[in-house]
Amino acid sequence: MTSSASISALYIYPVKSLAGIDMPAVMLTGEGLAFDRRWVITDERGNFVTQRDCPAMATLGTAIDSEHLIITAPSRRHLFVPLAEPATPADRVRIFKTECQGQDEGDEAAAWLSAALGRSVRLKRVPRDNRRRVSPQRLGELVALTGFADGYPLLVTASASLAALNARLAERELPPVPMSRFRPNLVIDHTPAFAEHAATRLGGEGFSLWLCKPCERCRVVTVDQCSGEILHPGEPLGTLSRMSHVEQKGAFFGENAVVLSGEGVTLARAMRVVLSPEHEGTAL
Template sequence: MAHLVSEITGLRIYPIKSCRGISLPSAKLTRQGLELDRRWMFVDAKNKFVTIRSNPQMTLINTAIDHDAGELVITVRDDVSKQVRVPLWPSQTWLKEHTDILDVDVWEYITDAYSYKDPKIKATFTEFFGEDVSLVMKGPTQRVTTGNGSPERLGRTESVNFPDVLPVQIASDSSLAELNSRLKERGHNEITIERFRPNIIIKGGEPWSEDDWKTVRINGDSSLFTTLTGGNRNAMDIDVVARCARCQVPNVNPDTAEKNPKQPWDLLVSYRRVDEGIKFKPCFGMLCCPRNEGHLEVGMRFEVTATTQAHKYVKGF
């Protein structure tokens, strides 16, 4: 389905890796992903990243954006007495006074980060995790994408903050609906798209047709030259670089932090191990690298402009 035309039904950012995300009516698409997405994360005493894979309780850390104050608001278990605020866009002077710069480990990729020195921040989250942790913000050095997104394969150099692999994940409502129909047939509850932590959600066409996407365009029309009258100079073109191979994070209920021991993992494994490059994992969603930047809104036109049969997952980082 090389020319599927659909629309954006949801936009989501996850300011802190593995913590609760935020649904947005609009967002800025940057080359590094949606603005503020995975710009922060937690690291342990060895400065290694901590995620929901080992600690499902992280989904009980809520995030919000206070635009008036210019702050990220972090609340533990909805307890305002355990609320932490950090600036969204700190100055170099503020960073020098309030953070230490250190090296952190994300999937054995060493990159730099600003670690907050505020004792309240340290104490709040160390108590929550039950171990020594630090909240960090991505430092100034580029974390260059590897694997399917390596400069050699992509043909250009891209970078990310703290996502696992690539800047943007796109998911399809129609594929989720197909998965949910199978869950219901087996007596299980339906799940929400939030379980898969995508950035851009589209209405979709045939379930799983995204497996073959190669390039997509948002807010544009491939039948028109975007520089001519009737086109859209603000169209955003995105390379769909790889399928998103899943771990068991979608088994975690984001509202309760309870982890189902089997679903949807077992069901996905039964029919969604579709990528020759990573046969032991099921796939849901597509990992992407934007070619340009722009303003995204729910309801925008979404068009698949090219497809491929050559997707094969290549391990990165």
Template structure:
């Protein structure tokens, strides 16, 4: 039976993730302690989101969570405390892809800290709970599925077997195997065949039901070493030989964008067994 082998949340979009032993399911993604996945985001002076696509050093910004917020560390920088209260009174407009919404600015001191790391003027913002951002109904079966600052869907699921398959191909080419963090999933499962997650109708665990809805087209971020914040080696040339997917206009896919059908408030745990129903 498939088993959850790791759970990850990314408090700040495109910054380092946190491996957790358990996480609470919400319709907008995973939550740990008081923090949701992609609840914070770095934006430029116009309010547009920034990512590792252009600033790979964002991988080196590492959050540690506590009840009131998070502590951030980065090489060569004094640690920074960011609390929920810090952003409460400062609404500003921001943009994530084609979505325009309101977020809360975390102030000049935090902006200076991030700007020093990134090398360009930028600011940290916190998601406004009154804002509404939905995943594409084209893939959710017409359901209203909320998401915060994730690229488009609340949960990304991948399997260890899929990574093992890729790594076998990389090694045959004389290249190094890659860790799963290159693909930044929320849920990693084992006990399935390589890329079997592509063909699953639902995953179930007790009162929880998850539905993979869209193959995840990969951008250049898997080429960034999450431990160094530098490019290379890039697995996309190997993936391109067998993972081009016509369902997403020929995008190179790895992992499945997933939504919560049932189980709001339930807890997933590493080691937990899950049942799956195939889509055919």
């Protein structure tokens, strides 16, 4: 059944696992939202570092101006990273079991981030000739690329689904969690709770997304995105795992998505969108 909705919020996370930016409008690209997860922090061997093992990353802010990625930290001067592509060649980045490429942003950025996080790290960006594919096992013949996201370039969540989760948390005498815990790209309103899991398409004027996989959540959702603290260990993961909105066992919230069409379209808050099942959408 097709249902109407609207976009209530848009977020980008320029540096994987650092704080995001609440956007009034943002351009859709073939690899997700513009500037979303185009940089990653790695250890000296190129292995990605996230809030899973470094919760303090949540306290580092990000911004984009016309010439720079800007990273901020409490009681530190800002780090300005030019948007112009560095001259360094691409080298190894490992995200889970996936090997891809990243261009190193130099020693100044590495020193700043290492001091802020208390560990030796590097900052790398997606190269211009990025070839990191989204799971061919899941997408079949459709070829989609992503930057440094865990696996998919977009995450769609719904306000009603968060309300349902918070109602269940209240039943267990646990505090509510904000949407920021789930680090979505698009938040939609005016849907029943978990309607995103019953749909395979989300589309609007000039664009179409494939909602292709429920997002299984990890311990990042236990991290307070303002303080970097874990105040209620294991939550809301434990509560999510007890809910039955997804058939699989596990803690799920939101839908992973890829772009079917609409590269160059500007998405904006209050934009009307439609959720539809596969048989009412364009066949893959």
